[in-house]
Amino acid sequence: MIKVMIVEDDKLVRKNLINKLNWDNYGMSVVAEAKNGEKALEELNKVDVDLMITDLAMPIMSGIDLIRKVRKLYPNIFVVVLTLHQDFEYIQEVMRLGAIDYIAKVELDDQTTDSTLLRIQHRIEKEISKYRSSSDEHMRIEDSIILLANKPIQTSNQLLSIISEQRIIKINDEIIVIKTNKQNQSLKIDNIISTPRAFDQLLIVRVNNQMENWNTWKQKLSEHKNSLLFYELNEENKIQVKDIDQLIFPALENDLYMKEIKTQLLSMEWIKDKEHLEELLLKVKNVRLNKLQINDLILVTINECSRVYSDFLSNTMQRNHIFHFWNDIEKQMRNMQHVISTSLYSQSVSVEANQCILEAISIIGKNLDAPLTANDVANQVNMSRSYFSICFKNITGHTFNEYIRIMRINKAKNYLSFTNLKIGTIAENVGYKDIRYFSNVFRQSTGLLPTEYRKRYMKY
Numbered sequence: 001m002i003k004v005m006i007v008e009d010d011k012l013v014r015k016n017l018i019n020k021l022n023w024d025n026y027g028m029s030v031v032a033e034a035k036n037g038e039k040a041l042e043e044l045n046k047v048d049v050d051l052m053i054t055d056l057a058m059p060i061m062s063g064i065d066l067i068r069k070v071r072k073l074y075p076n077i078f079v080v081v082l083t084l085h086q087d088f089e090y091i092q093e094v095m096r097l098g099a100i101d102y103i104a105k106v107e108l109d110d111q112t113t114d115s116t117l118l119r120i121q122h123r124i125e126k127e128i129s130k131y132r133s134s135s136d137e138h139m140r141i142e143d144s145i146i147l148l149a150n151k152p153i154q155t156s157n158q159l160l161s162i163i164s165e166q167r168i169i170k171i172n173d174e175i176i177v178i179k180t181n182k183q184n185q186s187l188k189i190d191n192i193i194s195t196p197r198a199f200d201q202l203l204i205v206r207v208n209n210q211m212e213n214w215n216t217w218k219q220k221l222s223e224h225k226n227s228l229l230f231y232e233l234n235e236e237n238k239i240q241v242k243d244i245d246q247l248i249f250p251a252l253e254n255d256l257y258m259k260e261i262k263t264q265l266l267s268m269e270w271i272k273d274k275e276h277l278e279e280l281l282l283k284v285k286n287v288r289l290n291k292l293q294i295n296d297l298i299l300v301t302i303n304e305c306s307r308v309y310s311d312f313l314s315n316t317m318q319r320n321h322i323f324h325f326w327n328d329i330e331k332q333m334r335n336m337q338h339v340i341s342t343s344l345y346s347q348s349v350s351v352e353a354n355q356c357i358l359e360a361i362s363i364i365g366k367n368l369d370a371p372l373t374a375n376d377v378a379n380q381v382n383m384s385r386s387y388f389s390i391c392f393k394n395i396t397g398h399t400f401n402e403y404i405r406i407m408r409i410n411k412a413k414n415y416l417s418f419t420n421l422k423i424g425t426i427a428e429n430v431g432y433k434d435i436r437y438f439s440n441v442f443r444q445s446t447g448l449l450p451t452e453y454r455k456r457y458m459k460y
Contacts, residue, residue, distance in 0.1 A: 002029070002050045003048055005031065005047070005049045006018060006054075007036070008033075009036055009057075009058040011035065014033055018030050027121065032049060037054075041061075041070075044073075049074075049077055053082055067097045067099060080101045143207065146221065146244070148175050148229065150200055150229055152173035153174060153175075175225060189204055189206070193241075205247065228247060230294075235324070235327065257287045258287075262297055262300070264283075270337060271305075271336075271337055271340050271362065294323075298333075305340070308362055309340050354395065357388075359380075360377050360380070360388070368404075368430050369428065374389055388400075408432070409445045412438075415430070416453050417454070
């Protein structure tokens with residue numbers, strides 16, 4: 001709340017100002033009043049004030065003398081002049097003394113009071129958000145708080161009262177630096193966090209040591225603000241506090257890393273054990289792919305998992321879902337790994353055998369259009385043909401050939417439902433060179449010919 005003092009020698013005018021204006025609607029509250037400049041200075045020694053509205057023509061100490069003293073003693077207090085004068089040069093002189101606005105007493109009727117307070121509020125916001133740039137590449141920032149938000153930061157109402165006495169460096173509408181000191185930094189952070197509905201997403205960055213090359217830092221923060229919010233916040237904690245040296249920025253070799261990470265995700269090696277997945281998640285997080293890149297990559301991974309492990313995943317995955325925070329992606333990946341591994345895990349065989357069958361299922365899912373034999377796949381996962389067949393039946397509930405047939409028919413169903421590919425092309429894509437043989441196998445499994453199935457279930 002912006003704390004206001006009214007200074008006016010006419011008691012009726014003063015009381016009328018206090019009672020008539022809708023202060024609360026604009027985040028303001030009158031906390032003090034005085035009948036002249038001398039009394040005003042006495043009150044300022046007792047009460048914290050953010051905004052002083054003062055008349056100019058007063059006995060004992062004039063408004064102009066009061067402004068001079070206040071600007072010297074309390075430079076962080078905003079001053080608005082209350083005057084009968086509307087002479088341009090007179091007003092300019094008052095503004096040069098440091099007043100941010102003036103109110104002509106003739107304005108104060110029922111129709112204009114709200115617009116007057118709104119104008120003053122906007123003036124204060126403009127002053128507090130002034131961009132103080134520096135061409136000095138070696139400008140130093142220390143003992144500061146940097147606010148990075150997902151939307152323009154509105155410095156008004158409760159937030160305005162929290163930071164109004166601080167120096168503000170505005171990088172852009174969504175990033176500001178608040179100059180503080182070591183003594184009140186923690187209190188300021190607590191007050192900002194507790195401000196109701198002020199922010200949707202906010203990363204508060206503490207700066208306690210000197211930051212040289214400030215222009216370079218400004219550029220990094222501006223370029224990677226969205227990435228910082230994506231990786232540092234989460235759905236449960238949309239406001240977080242970090243030290244400046246904890247921030248991780250995207251790797252320069254972003255495209256190269258993305259190809260490597262995509263290969264590792266789609267290899268599905270991470271399905272086999274939690275440790276492998278955690279190592280991969282940490283690696284991906286540290287590369288700091290942007291939100292669009294990582295969402296695309298995870299969507300491709302989810303779709304591939306759906307294709308390969310469709311019988312085990314059912315509806316546990318958020319397909320075509322936009323992940324707003326990295327934490328959500330971690331949850332989804334861990335959930336997929338858990339569902340797939342526990343669905344296929346068998347206590348009657350060793351952990352190593354379970355992992356080998358998981359790998360075999362992945363190999364099958366990626367090669368349904370090619371000839372597949374139990375012997376070939378067993379060799380690829382380093383198991384003997386006989387032991388592989390036993391473990392495969394134990395874990396999946398199907399023999400190797402039964403499982404191949406089920407997977408091929410399921411994939412054919414998807415093609416028939418969601419594409420307009422010709423039946424012959426679909427047959428080849430699922431490993432059947434003979435279209436008639438494919439049609440017979442399909443009918444045995446579904447009770448329908450491929451053409452009949454498409455007419456009944458097509459969705460494109």
